[in-house]
Amino acid sequence: MTKGLIFDIQRFSVNDGPGIRTTVFFKGCGLRCAWCHNPESIASYRQLSYDPTRCDGCRKCFDHVNGTGISMINNKAEVDMNIHDQSVDLVSVCPQGCFSVLGEEKSVDEIVSIILKDIDYYRESGGGVTFSGGEALNQWSFIEPLAKKLKEYHLHLTLDISGYDPGGLLPKTFDLIDLYLLDIKAAKDEIYQKYIRQTLDPKVMLELLRNKPVILRVPLIEDINDDSALFDMLANLVNEYDNIIETNLLSYHKLRKKQQFKLLNDREFFTVADFLKKEQWRNEIRIRQIRNVTMENELIFI
Numbered sequence: 698m699t700k701g702l703i704f705d706i707q708r709f710s711v712n713d714g715p716g717i718r719t720t721v722f723f724k725g726c727g728l729r730c731a732w733c734h735n736p737e738s739i740a741s742y743r744q745l746s747y748d749p750t751r752c753d754g755c756r757k758c759f760d761h762v763n764g765t766g767i768s769m770i771n772n773k774a775e776v777d778m779n780i781h782d783q784s785v786d787l788v789s790v791c792p793q794g795c796f797s798v799l800g801e802e803k804s805v806d807e808i809v810s811i812i813l814k815d816i817d818y819y820r821e822s823g824g825g826v827t828f829s830g831g832e833a834l835n836q837w838s839f840i841e842p843l844a845k846k847l848k849e850y851h852l853h854l855t856l857d858i859s860g861y862d863p864g865g866l867l868p869k870t871f872d873l874i875d876l877y878l879l880d881i882k883a884a885k886d887e888i889y890q891k892y893i894r895q896t897l898d899p900k901v902m903l904e905l906l907r908n909k910p911v912i913l914r915v916p917l918i919e920d921i922n923d924d925s926a927l928f929d930m931l932a933n934l935v936n937e938y939d940n941i942i943e944t945n946l947l948s949y950h951k952l953r954k955k956q957q958f959k960l961l962n963d964r965e966f967f968t969v970a971d972f973l974k975k976e977q978w979r980n981e982i983r984i985r986q987i988r989n990v991t992m993e994n995e996l997i998f999i
């Protein structure tokens with residue numbers, strides 16, 4: 698793969714591994730989590746996005762497609778994103794910049810030149826680079842030469858993985874990746890089937906990662922996956938695998954984006970946890986005495 702399909706490059710990230718980091722978000726994911734914060738990262742192709750708030754009703758897009766999949770309603774374009782999911786030609790048609798493309802192909806050298814801008818910050822803070830997504834693992838054939846190049850600068854490399862690796866790619870990453878962030882999504886099969894469409898056993902990945910440091914990342918969705926079975930599972934995993942250096946509880950945030958695009962997941966909006974609920978989650982950790990668990994970047998004392 699000569700170019701990677703990138704969804705975003707975020708400089709000065711502080712939540713994707715130690716220190717100050719640049720996080721490269723790769724597009725494409727095999728899972729379909731209903732609570733996905735970045736549903737625009739799921740499709741593994743360049744995808745059209747539409748921002749109706751900028752539309753002035755000029756009709757140029759409507760004429761361009763001869764009315765197929767676009768209607769003019771109250772002097773604004775209504776775009777059927779199922780029809781125009783990949784109509785990236787619309788970007789150059791609209792004078793108001795209502796259309797944009799989600800996903801950009803970038804070469805190793807282009808990404809390295811962005812990453813190296815902050816090399817002094819990585820060195821001073823003990824930071825580095827994180828590959829995230831979507832599911833970055835799926836683009837390992839591109840990341841491998843990128844990671845090799847970054848290793849010439851002795852940068853610390855982290856890989857964020859969903860736990861779903863049907864291609865068996867994970868072992869290929871061991872020579873280059875220093876730290877893994879592993880998502881833990883649920884403990885019960887019915888939750889996986891209903892909200893993710895795929896059941897995962899985190900032990901499959903953890904067995905492979907026994908000789909590597911791992912941070913567990915656990916999105917907590919009130920009354921959906923935050924059952925006692927989940928906290929029991931976390932306690933067992935942390936007890937069984939010494940290489941789990943930390944567990945991050947991530948409370949769900951409702952992000953509503955003005956851009957429209959074809960959704961590939963069955964997105965739902967869930968309850969945002971209040972202070973009391975978060976305190977209950979902290980107590981679940983305390984009563985099980987699970988070591989090194991953070992929530993909102995603060996260690997939970999046990």
Ligand code: SF4
Pocket residue numbers: 751752753754755756757758759773774790791792793794795
């Ligand atoms: S071309 Fe742009 S501004 Fe004009 S109707 Fe279409 S979306 Fe609206």
Ligand code: SF4
Pocket residue numbers: 726727728729730732733734735736738739830831832859962
């Ligand atoms: S694994 Fe991550 S990127 Fe993929 S659908 Fe789930 S939350 Fe979204």
